[in-house]
Amino acid sequence: MLNWLGFERRVAVRFLREGRMQTVLIIVGVAAGVAVVAYISALITGLQRNTLEKTLGAQAHVTVSALDNVVLPARAPLAGSSALVQTQPRVQRPRSIANWQSLVPVLEAMPAVAAVSPMVSGAGLAQRGEASKSIALMGVDLDRYDRIVHLRSKVVQGEARLGPGEGIIGRELAEDLGVRVGDRISLVTGTITDSLRVTALVDLGVRELNRRTVIVPLRAAQSLVGLPGGATGLDLALVDVWVAQSLASDLSRRFPYKIESWQEANSQLVSALNAQSVSTALIRGVVMVVVVLGIASVLVVSVVQKQREIGILRAIGATRGQMLRVFLLQGAIVGAFGSTLGVLLAVGLIKAFTTFVRGSDGLPLFAITLAPSLALSVAGIATVCGVLAAVAPARRAAALDPAQAIRM
Amino acid sequence: MTANASPLIELAGIHKSYNLGMPNEAEVLHGVSFAVGRGEFVALIGPSGSGKSTLLNVVGLLERLTAGSYRIQGEETSGLDDAGLTLRRRAVLGFVFQFHHLLPAFSALENVTLPALMREGRVTPAQHERARAMLAAVGLENDMHKRPGELSGGMQQRVAIARALVLEPPLVLADEPTGNLDRASSDEVFVLMRRMHAELQTSFLVVTHDPRLAARCDRVIELVDGSIESDRPATAVRE
Numbered sequence: 001m002l003n004w005l006g007f008e009r010r011v012a013v014r015f016l017r018e019g020r021m022q023t024v025l026i027i028v029g030v031a032a033g034v035a036v037v038a039y040i041s042a043l044i045t046g047l048q049r050n051t052l053e054k055t056l057g058a059q060a061h062v063t064v065s066a067l068d069n070v071v072l073p074a075r076a077p078l079a080g081s082s083a084l085v086q087t088q089p090r091v092q093r094p095r096s097i098a099n100w101q102s103l104v105p106v107l108e109a110m111p112a113v114a115a116v117s118p119m120v121s122g123a124g125l126a127q128r129g130e131a132s133k134s135i136a137l138m139g140v141d142l143d144r145y146d147r148i149v150h151l152r153s154k155v156v157q158g159e160a161r162l163g164p165g166e167g168i169i170g171r172e173l174a175e176d177l178g179v180r181v182g183d184r185i186s187l188v189t190g191t192i193t194d195s196l197r198v199t200a201l202v203d204l205g206v207r208e209l210n211r212r213t214v215i216v217p218l219r220a221a222q223s224l225v226g227l228p229g230g231a232t233g234l235d236l237a238l239v240d241v242w243v244a245q246s247l248a249s250d251l252s253r254r255f256p257y258k259i260e261s262w263q264e265a266n267s268q269l270v271s272a273l274n275a276q277s278v279s280t281a282l283i284r285g286v287v288m289v290v291v292v293l294g295i296a297s298v299l300v301v302s303v304v305q306k307q308r309e310i311g312i313l314r315a316i317g318a319t320r321g322q323m324l325r326v327f328l329l330q331g332a333i334v335g336a337f338g339s340t341l342g343v344l345l346a347v348g349l350i351k352a353f354t355t356f357v358r359g360s361d362g363l364p365l366f367a368i369t370l371a372p373s374l375a376l377s378v379a380g381i382a383t384v385c386g387v388l389a390a391v392a393p394a395r396r397a398a399a400l401d402p403a404q405a406i407r408m
Numbered sequence: 409m410t411a412n413a414s415p416l417i418e419l420a421g422i423h424k425s426y427n428l429g430m431p432n433e434a435e436v437l438h439g440v441s442f443a444v445g446r447g448e449f450v451a452l453i454g455p456s457g458s459g460k461s462t463l464l465n466v467v468g469l470l471e472r473l474t475a476g477s478y479r480i481q482g483e484e485t486s487g488l489d490d491a492g493l494t495l496r497r498r499a500v501l502g503f504v505f506q507f508h509h510l511l512p513a514f515s516a517l518e519n520v521t522l523p524a525l526m527r528e529g530r531v532t533p534a535q536h537e538r539a540r541a542m543l544a545a546v547g548l549e550n551d552m553h554k555r556p557g558e559l560s561g562g563m564q565q566r567v568a569i570a571r572a573l574v575l576e577p578p579l580v581l582a583d584e585p586t587g588n589l590d591r592a593s594s595d596e597v598f599v600l601m602r603r604m605h606a607e608l609q610t611s612f613l614v615v616t617h618d619p620r621l622a623a624r625c626d627r628v629i630e631l632v633d634g635s636i637e638s639d640r641p642a643t644a645v646r647e
């Protein structure tokens with residue numbers, strides 16, 4: 001194995017070393033390309049992971065709710081005739097999911113489902129003294145809900161507890177109402193008024209949510225919203241967030257409920273992420289093409305410059321295959337060196353990014369790392385690109401007429 | 409002449425045209441026939457443009473002939489493909505050119521070990537020794553690690569001779585090996601070739617302009633306008 005491609009290796013390396021400036025420039029070019037691709041890939045991966053974590057950490061992966069009320073025509077049209085019917089959508093009131101108590105264990109038994117949390121949601125007003133704010137009321141079982149949105153980790157003040165008569169509210173809402181942990185506020189929905197003691201303030205990551213959210217025990221919400229024993233929704237957390245879509249459509253087929261995956265609930269985000277991935281792929285593609293063309297053009301020039309040497313080598317016994325491999329190898333070497341350098345450069349860029357680009361709180365915006373598998377695959381692809389780029393010049397070298405080359 | 413049944417190389421009725429089938433088609437060799445036996449030292453002379461280099465390239469399997477027969481050690485070569493020609497070049501031939509004879513990126517020693525390297529992918533210690541000995545034999549023991557650019561023309565040509573002979577091919581082809589050298593160096597190089605010939609029994613086919621050198625060969629073939637004008641022992645030329 002020691003002498004595998006021994007001749008080709010020696011000659012390829014010598015030719016490259018002889019090409020000094022050309023070689024340095026093309027290696028730097030490949031390095032720049034690889035660095036850009038690796039850096040952008042790492043950046044976008046980090047950004048997307050961060051966005052998804054933020055999104056999925058604050059909401060259910062799949063939600064189950066009652067189907068919308070549909071208005072049925074009062075009289076069915078006679079068979080064989082058709083009727084023009086004008087219907088007006090009904091006002092949607094909070095409605096309970098039928099049989100939700102028996103649905104919960106069924107869902108929990110599914111291997112893809114990590115947690116199920118029933119909830120009652122509705123609208124209302126929170127009042128304290130003169131201040132009155134409209135709120136989104138959520139009744140949950142704290143332990144179950146915590147497994148969906150990690151509520152306890154979002155507590156910024158107090159300690160999350162939801163005993164009878166207790167509640168958790170958003171940080172901004174507390175500011176607006178001027179309440180602190182331990183204070184009492186009144187909740188008004190329709191005709192019912194209840195009062196609760198604030199046990200904790202939470203930051204849900206979105207200011208608008210913080211300004212409206214009031215979380216109370218399931219039972220309290222049931223009576224406030226007027227759905228005794230009911231649940232307006234079931235929140236599901238999944239083991240693997242990426243099966244949400246298929247699980248949701250699977251469940252929709254099996255149960256007469258409205259079932260929505262996080263992708264459907266965040267379709268804008270999902271399409272934004274997709275657009276981002278497509279742009280990254282495009283950038284990668286363009287950079288790759290540029291790298292290939294760069295290597296190819298340098299090697300084409302090198303073949304022309306080295307016609308005489310190629311002729312001499314052929315005359316003293318080098319085969320066409322050997323000349324072909326000498327140039328393919330040059331492409332591979334340039335690709336390999338360039339990508340090694342490029343990966344190092346990307347690591348440096350990422351380090352610079354995490355060091356210098358900080359959020360307003362002085363912490364890194366999000367974690368970006370160059371996964372070894374990504375680095376390896378980018379480097380591997382660049383090396384393959386190097387070889388591909390060398391194909392045309394190498395064939396030219398191999399096809400060179402030695403007699404012609406020597407006469408020059 | 410050799411008494412051997414099949415000569416080392418044997419050319420019969422060789423025609424060579426350039427740009428075949430094109431408006432500028434030109435026949436350079438018009439039916440050339442000759443043979444070179446083992447251990448012969450043959451000069452190929454003739455005016456500039458008479459087709460000497462073309463003929464040498466045909467003999468060197470670098471150029472395909474248009475018509476005729478060319479046998480090496482009894483084997484017809486005209487039907488061989490590029491790989492076949494390359495193999496025969498490796499097995500039978502050594503080359504010395506007038507210009508651009510060495511690879512500038514490799515040292516003298518590396519140039520001399522190239523033939524072994526390209527055959528086996530490596531250079532064995534024995535081959536290294538052999539290459540050093542060859543360079544010593546051509547008087548370059550102190551310059552083996554220099555690049556061609558650091559050597560004089562005569563020294564470069566001696567390296568080329570060492571490279572052509574290192575694997576002891578049966579036939580060495582030299583195209584005006586001294587054409588680019590001053591008189592002293594060209595004498596030196598010529599003497600060296602004769603010495604190698606005497607030591608290794610290698611056959612030589614040497615294109616030269618220089619009648620003085622031609623006269624010191626064993627046999628002189630004169631090419632004029634693509635045809636052999638005369639083919640006789642050097643003694644006859646000298647008279």
Ligand SMILES: Nc1ncnc2c1ncn2[C@@H]1O[C@H](COP(=O)(O)OP(=O)(O)O)[C@@H](O)[C@H]1O
Nearest residue numbers: 426427434436455456457458459460461462463
């Ligand atoms: N590749 C080629 N294409 C066309 N004509 C060529 C080519 N090589 C040589 N010739 C022509 O062939 C003739 C013989 O050339 P050459 O063999 O180099 O002669 P010499 O070596 O005797 O000076 C010249 O007229 C030259 O122009």
Ligand SMILES: [Mg+2]
Nearest residue numbers: 460461462583
């Ligand atoms: Mg010539």
